[in-house]
Amino acid sequence: MKKIRAFLISLLIISALVADAQSVRTYITHTDSIDLRKEWFLLDPELDRVQGVSVERAYKLLEGKPSRTVIVAVMDSGVDIDHEDLKDVIWVNEDEIPGNGVDDDENGYVDDVHGWNFIGNVHADTYELTREYARLRAKYDTDEPRKIRRKEKAEYEYWLMVKDRFQRYKAKSENDYKTCQQQLDSYKAFHKNLKRSIDLIQETYGLEEITPAIVDTIKSTNKDVELAAYFIKVIYQNTTPGISLDEVLDEFEYVIEHNGEVCDHYRTAVEVGYNPDFDPRTLVGDNYEDLEERHYGNNDVKGPDPSHGTSVAGVIAAKRNNGLGIDGIADNVRIMPIRVVPNGDERDKDIANGIYYAVDNGAHIINMSFGKSYSPHKEIVDKAVRYAESKGVLIIHSAGNDKDDNDVDESFPTRFYKNGKEASNWLEVGASTQGTDSSDLIASFSNYGKKTVDFFAPGVDIYSTDPGNEYDSADGTSLSSPVTSGVAAILMSYFPNLTAQDIRNILRESTRRLNGVKVRKPDTLEEVRIDQICIAGGIVNAYEAVRLAMRVSGEKRPE
Known part of the structure; x- marks a missing residue:
């Protein structure tokens, strides 16, 4: 899978896809995790050298109880x-x-x-922000401006904050959805072109498998065949030796599927989450x-x-x-x-x-x-x-x-x-x-x-x-x-x-404290002691x- 990840990175460069690096990582992270037991969180830091919560070790203390x-x-x-x-x-x-x-x-x-x-x-x-926006919009965002009474001042200030945040978040969500969909379309187009190129070469030369050595020998006056061979050759030149074209296609199908799920998330945010006119509550009764x-x-x-x-x-x-x-x-x-x-x-x-x-x-x-x-x-x-x-x-x-x-x-x-x-x-x-x-x-x-x-x-x-x-x-x-x-x-x-x-x-009180160890604060990446970012200063x-x-x-x- 690491070979495929290296391939994908090269492929993205070749294709000049507009891809957000963090998004790409999210889509494929769970197919290329480090070599640990899948249930690493049950393991023990001292015995297994991984920061699990020592469940199996705890049960040894409880035997017979x-x-x-x-x-x-x-x-x-x-x-x-x-x-x-x-x-x-x-x-x-x-x-x-x-x-x-x-x-x-x-x-x-x-x-x-x-x-x-x-x-x-x-x-x-919808999101709660959207519901607050809808509730207050009916009162303050009217065609006829009205004077804000003193007892309404705090709520009006709150409305202005909600309105500003809603509009910014909605715009960002719309842009995220557009970018994600463009990226998904690029993945699909690349997969389609690669599959078509493979099929064309195989049908033209009666091949079951296309290796780098074979593709180097292909010479044709047919421009479609020549372009397909060149496309496959570039793929082989920009990835680790030994990867097969079937593996490449499979990985792209995986990426397309998971990228599609992310796009669906953004689409739902646009169509539902930030839609002040959407109200499904009648379904609850x-x-x-x-x-x-x-x-x-x-x-x-x-x-x-x-x-x-x-x-x-x-x-x-x-x-x-x-x-x-x-x-x-x-x-x-x-x-x-x-x-x-x-x-x-x-x-x-x-x-x-x-x-x-x-x-x-x-x-x-x-x-x-x-x-x-x-x-x-x-x-x-x-x-x-x-x-x-x-x-x-x-x-x-x-x-x-x-x-x-x-x-x-x-x-x-x-x-x-x-x-x-x-x-x-x-x-x-x-x-x-x-x-x-x-x-x-x-x-x-x-x-x-x-x-x-x-x-x-x-x-x-x-x-x-x-x-x-x-x-x-x-x-x-x-x-x-x-x-x-x-x-x-x-x-x-x-x-x-x-x-x-x-x-x-x-x-x-029983958290595993990491005395003297610095951790990164998630938002600033500043290195701090763990007791500076939580009450107990440790891991359960x-x-x-x-x-x-x-x-x-x-x-x-x-x-």
């Missing part, structure tokens, strides 16, 4: 509950009779056998203006695209030691799928209700691998977080992938209530890497914050479950959060007397967390 089943609510885009590596670990509501159309347990949700879907059949939704409404949606916990949630669930709980796919982190756990995240920004009402549902139905941990920059109804989310706090439920949230300082640029939902007080049951997690180079230990995209991000956890090249009994790798703090949720689930399972606050403190570690839990619980700690 009884455990209880821990329920982890995955508030996300949906989960493929039939996946071969997840179907045995999906939560079942034993008080509900499947498919009878009756709310048997009288919790307000009909046939919620495996969880609940608070956004119904919605696939894509709730009264959106009633923020106290609790019972709406349906029991389809997969939804139209459960890719993200399925990956998150796999990291936490994929069935261990079953000979399939991957091993999740926690070994006695059930996943409660709660669908609240569309392709776009989740809404505060749905977040709050997802938390209530999780708590009321027995979840011990809530994993939230999502975030946004605005929270117009933060008070209802705060109320739900307080409810979880009062019931001893731990919330673990991803810090975000914008390489922002969360101390400065808030990412919602957040541990801080509107009154400034802090939830005691909350962990905020940034993303770390395999750490083959200490300066690159923190993921280049990860948000951080000395006061707002607790610690880091693996979030790069994380191999996990994908819908349809598939498996794939992905990057993001969306994976760092479930890594942490998995470790927290181990502690709650084997140390049932520990509270959510105990678990939070243990995970903070299951082995050290178990050792500390044993001490806190008064158990004899193995040496």
